[in-house]
Amino acid sequence: MNALAPYIAALHQEHLLEEAELRRLVKASQGSTETVPAWRRGLGGGARRLAGLFASVARSIDPHAEIELAERERAGRAERTVGRAFAG
Numbered sequence: 001m002n003a004l005a006p007y008i009a010a011l012h013q014e015h016l017l018e019e020a021e022l023r024r025l026v027k028a029s030q031g032s033t034e035t036v037p038a039w040r041r042g043l044g045g046g047a048r049r050l051a052g053l054f055a056s057v058a059r060s061i062d063p064h065a066e067i068e069l070a071e072r073e074r075a076g077r078a079e080r081t082v083g084r085a086f087a088g
Contacts, residue, residue, distance in 0.1 A: 002008075058065070 060066075
């Protein structure tokens with residue numbers, strides 16, 4: 001075996017470790033956050049307003065849904081009120 005083989009192997013190993021460290025740093029800097037597709041970034045607050053519009057149209061078409069929503073809200077408030085009375 002060549003007398004320089006251990007030194008060459010050590011240099012090669014050091015090079016591989018440096019390369020792995022660089023790859024790790026690049027991956028950590030790029031993949032830390034989720035990316036939002038371009039078509040969704042352009043929607044902004046308009047998408048929320050549009051969704052609200054569709055929801056209000058759906059409620060106006062089906063008045064029973066609005067009644068059920070009001071009943072659920074009243075029931076939720078009553079449960080919270082009773083819960084506070086027993087907790088205190």
